[in-house]
Amino acid sequence: MTKPVPTCPHCGSQNIVKDAAARWNPVTCDWELSGVHDYETCEDCEASGNFMTSVDEEA
Numbered sequence: 001m002t003k004p005v006p007t008c009p010h011c012g013s014q015n016i017v018k019d020a021a022a023r024w025n026p027v028t029c030d031w032e033l034s035g036v037h038d039y040e041t042c043e044d045c046e047a048s049g050n051f052m053t054s055v056d057e058e059a
């Protein structure tokens, strides 16, 4: 099985960044990733939205 790479539909770039949320953990005194949002931004052409449908998230 090969995992599809998120690709920008506008410019074909794979420099995609994903929105995420981090929550402060007072025990470890560090930021921990608490969730990843369904929102992407292309670093090359700055297109953004839910457009990375090529990613197969099913097991």
Ligand SMILES: [Zn+2]
Binding pocket: 008, 009, 010, 011, 012, 013, 042, 043, 044, 045, 046, 047
């Ligand atoms: Zn792009």
